[in-house]
Amino acid sequence: MADRKIETCFSPALYEPELHAGSIVIVIDILRASSAICTAFANGARSIIPVAGVDEAKEYKEKGYLVAAERDGFVLDFADFGNSPFNFTPERVEGKTIVYSTTNGTRIINLASSAYMIAIGSFLNIGALLIWIKKQEKDIMLFCAGWKNRFNLEDTVYAGAFAHNLLESGLYSTRCDSTLAAIDLWSLARHDLRGYIEKVAQRTRLKDKNLDDCIDFCLTPDFTDKIPVMKDGLLTCLA
Amino acid sequence: MADRKIETCFSPALYEPELHAGSIVIVIDILRASSAICTAFANGARSIIPVAGVDEAKEYKEKGYLVAAERDGFVLDFADFGNSPFNFTPERVEGKTIVYSTTNGTRIINLASSAYMIAIGSFLNIGALLIWIKKQEKDIMLFCAGWKNRFNLEDTVYAGAFAHNLLESGLYSTRCDSTLAAIDLWSLARHDLRGYIEKVAQRTRLKDKNLDDCIDFCLTPDFTDKIPVMKDGLLTCLA
Numbered sequence: 001m002a003d004r005k006i007e008t009c010f011s012p013a014l015y016e017p018e019l020h021a022g023s024i025v026i027v028i029d030i031l032r033a034s035s036a037i038c039t040a041f042a043n044g045a046r047s048i049i050p051v052a053g054v055d056e057a058k059e060y061k062e063k064g065y066l067v068a069a070e071r072d073g074f075v076l077d078f079a080d081f082g083n084s085p086f087n088f089t090p091e092r093v094e095g096k097t098i099v100y101s102t103t104n105g106t107r108i109i110n111l112a113s114s115a116y117m118i119a120i121g122s123f124l125n126i127g128a129l130l131i132w133i134k135k136q137e138k139d140i141m142l143f144c145a146g147w148k149n150r151f152n153l154e155d156t157v158y159a160g161a162f163a164h165n166l167l168e169s170g171l172y173s174t175r176c177d178s179t180l181a182a183i184d185l186w187s188l189a190r191h192d193l194r195g196y197i198e199k200v201a202q203r204t205r206l207k208d209k210n211l212d213d214c215i216d217f218c219l220t221p222d223f224t225d226k227i228p229v230m231k232d233g234l235l236t237c238l239a
Numbered sequence: 240m241a242d243r244k245i246e247t248c249f250s251p252a253l254y255e256p257e258l259h260a261g262s263i264v265i266v267i268d269i270l271r272a273s274s275a276i277c278t279a280f281a282n283g284a285r286s287i288i289p290v291a292g293v294d295e296a297k298e299y300k301e302k303g304y305l306v307a308a309e310r311d312g313f314v315l316d317f318a319d320f321g322n323s324p325f326n327f328t329p330e331r332v333e334g335k336t337i338v339y340s341t342t343n344g345t346r347i348i349n350l351a352s353s354a355y356m357i358a359i360g361s362f363l364n365i366g367a368l369l370i371w372i373k374k375q376e377k378d379i380m381l382f383c384a385g386w387k388n389r390f391n392l393e394d395t396v397y398a399g400a401f402a403h404n405l406l407e408s409g410l411y412s413t414r415c416d417s418t419l420a421a422i423d424l425w426s427l428a429r430h431d432l433r434g435y436i437e438k439v440a441q442r443t444r445l446k447d448k449n450l451d452d453c454i455d456f457c458l459t460p461d462f463t464d465k466i467p468v469m470k471d472g473l474l475t476c477l478a
Binding site for chain 1: 388
């Protein structure tokens with residue numbers, strides 16, 4: 001039965017696209033891109049266009065699109081708002097297509113583009129995503145965005161929570177040390193996730209810029225049942 | 240007091256040489272290169288020349304050197320023996336300079352060559368290395384060899400054991416998520432290290448080739464007080 005494989009990748013610098021052509025890739029950037037994307041869809045966004053460059057985001061703005069764009073925590077002057085999930089309110093996003101500028105996120109989506117499918121994972125949609133994933137007869141690659149190519153803890157404990165649940169189903173197995181480590185770290189974090197995340201480097205970075213107000217929200221399980229998936233350069237929700 | 244920094248790198252693909260010019264880099268390849276190197280010095284080897292390529296190893300053999308060389312677990316036909324620590328017996332290595340062929344290990348040593356110093360770490364010399372490190376007023380980079388650029392658990396729990404001890408001394412601090420994760424994994428592994436290592440991928444790979452007989456030995460703390468360091472392309476022991 002346990003014939004579907006789980007692998008975990010801790011950094012874009014470690015991703016091996018040729019190994020995952022048949023897999024569903026879950027893109028994980030808990031603080032904050034994947035949480036913001038799930039929030040946008042929860043609040044009624046129609047679709048999201050992830051773009052890498054500032055110039056590209058600006059061109060979309062000039063065409064009349066709603067643009068969310070930050071660099072190093074600062075909202076770009078032409079943008080409508082920044083990358084915190086709290087910016088994606090129903091008033092702003094309902095029925096809209098949003099251009100979301102994210103260097104790392106866009107890079108990961110491009111790296112994973114040869115996979116069978118790309119979905120966006122966060123604690124906010126973890127339950128719904130797990131239910132849907134188990135209905136697909138596919139191997140899973142848990143792709144942690146990390147930070148500037150480095151390993152980070154918040155994406156890893158999410159990968160651990162996800163992998164733990166999949167293994168418990170009996171449908172999956174793993175021989176991947178990264179997955180085993182993520183599950184072990186989740187076993188330490190799960191009883192007090194907010195307390196555990198206190199120590200992570202990204203929390204300090206966000207706090208230094210007064211951008212840490214959304215962290216508790218980003219760790220909230222099952223805020224939404226939306227499952228954002230990537231198709232032809234566009235993020236939309238599964239019906 | 241805690242002004243020395245600890246960082247951990249999980250894979251050669253993630254190493255950033257420009258950040259560690261002033262650091263001591265501990266090269267970690269528990270199964271089996273760093274354990275074999277420590278064993279060789281414990282058994283009286285005079286020095287070790289790590290070489291990357293098979294051709295280079297062969298040239299040394301033709302010059303009369305003792306050569307340890309494997310590829311994918313198979314001893315190369317011209318070599319004197321393979322890469323298991325058990326091959327480096329006093330009878331074979333005492334007073335000798337050994338050529339050790341290791342693609343990954345040599346690559347890591349080259350990557351780290353701009354650091355202040357490179358030392359080889361394994362469980363076999365962990366106590367002596369910790370005592371010596373604390374006498375140096377330097378930042379520490381724990382450089383895990385991994386496997387084919389991937390994260391591995393055995394190098395990571397060693398990094399965790401090492402970092403945990405350094406932090407306990409009050410002389411060091413860390414803001415590196417990789418180090419925090421390694422320490423947490425060590426906290427799970429330490430009470431039954433051999434049991435914990437049962438699950439790692441490299442153990443299965445070695446077992447499949449009947450090369451797993453050395454694993455228990457490689458997890459033995461303080462077999463030796465030798466500290467191999469790299470200088471001018473040569474590994475020697477600190478006096």
